[in-house]
Amino acid sequence: MLKYIFSLIMVVGLVTPAWAQLHIVATLPALGQIAHGVGGSYAEVHILAHPDQDPHFVPPKPTLARHLARADLLVAAGLSLEIGWLPPLIEASRNPLIRPGAKGYVDGGQVLAEVLGKPGGKISRALGDIHPDGNPHWWLDPLNGVRLAYQLAARMGELDSAHAPVFEQNAEAFAAQVQTRMADWRQRFAALGPLVSYHDSYLYLARRFALRIIDFVEPKPGIEPSTAHLDALVKRLQRGEAVAVWLEPYHDGRTVRRVCELGQVPCLIRPDVIAGDGFGAYLGLFDVLAGKGGR
Numbered sequence: 169m170l171k172y173i174f175s176l177i178m179v180v181g182l183v184t185p186a187w188a189q190l191h192i193v194a195t196l197p198a199l200g201q202i203a204h205g206v207g208g209s210y211a212e213v214h215i216l217a218h219p220d221q222d223p224h225f226v227p228p229k230p231t232l233a234r235h236l237a238r239a240d241l242l243v244a245a246g247l248s249l250e251i252g253w254l255p256p257l258i259e260a261s262r263n264p265l266i267r268p269g270a271k272g273y274v275d276g277g278q279v280l281a282e283v284l285g286k287p288g289g290k291i292s293r294a295l296g297d298i299h300p301d302g303n304p305h306w307w308l309d310p311l312n313g314v315r316l317a318y319q320l321a322a323r324m325g326e327l328d329s330a331h332a333p334v335f336e337q338n339a340e341a342f343a344a345q346v347q348t349r350m351a352d353w354r355q356r357f358a359a360l361g362p363l364v365s366y367h368d369s370y371l372y373l374a375r376r377f378a379l380r381i382i383d384f385v386e387p388k389p390g391i392e393p394s395t396a397h398l399d400a401l402v403k404r405l406q407r408g409e410a411v412a413v414w415l416e417p418y419h420d421g422r423t424v425r426r427v428c429e430l431g432q433v434p435c436l437i438r439p440d441v442i443a444g445d446g447f448g449a450y451l452g453l454f455d456v457l458a459g460k461g462g463r
């Protein structure tokens with residue numbers, strides 16, 4: 169009998185973690201890495217966008233809605249970043265738990281201390297500006313990543329109260345890791361000269377680490393540059409006003425390569441995420457951004 173009970177405990181012990189896991193869906197890899205770090209073995213995280221996809225324009229394939237259908241929690245960047253593709257996926261998932269406003273929906277844009285880059289004037293998404301609510305690339309400030317981690321720990325704790333202390337501890341440990349690395353990052357970013365970037369992706373990074381981004385290849389986020397804009401940009405580069413042009417892998421193209429060639433500066437690929445799981449991958453992103461390499 170004792171043997172039977174022991175076997176039963178063993179079986180229950182093996183099966184329970186799978187039942188207990190929260191199903192979390194993150195729109196973007198960096199958000200998924202943070203969710204994975206907070207949830208540890210008590211969460212299964214699925215990420216909708218690939219690391220090499222422009223987060224503004226992810227094709228809303230039906231397979232992505234299937235992941236949302238079984239999610240307990242959805243974490244999005246917010247600030248209209250995913251507006252072109254996430255709402256139809258939420259609709260198609262028919263999952264009331266993860267609708268905006270529900271307990272299972274975390275909007276990263278709402279946990280920020282400050283939203284940067286709110287547009288002035290009458291420029292709107294309808295006119296082509298894809299940052300109508302302010303700049304949504306906030307995860308490129310590691311302290312914003314920490315804010316998200318705490319928010320996720322609180323929300324996961326509500327959904328799985330038995331493991332709330334674990335989620336809280338994981339978020340605390342992450343915050344401590346970020347603090348440990350800040351001084352090194354500050355030093356390395358300070359050594360970089362003024363830059364031009366393709367898209368206005370690095371605003372939060374620049375604010376946190378006093379990086380100087382003097383101009384953009386896109387005249388407004390999401391708007392293709394005119395020849396006159398590119399000519400003016402090349403002249404600034406030729407005058408030595410910036411040391412490099414930063415671009416994400418999905419912005420690479422002949423136009424920007426030509427700008428770098430004429431401006432006699434390197435075009436450096438600086439991604440908004442690196443492959444990998446958990447906090448380690450998220451933190452590694454800042455090492456890559458602060459690095460000197462590129463191509």
Ligand SMILES: [Zn+2]
Nearest residue numbers: 224367368389
């Ligand atoms: Zn953008």
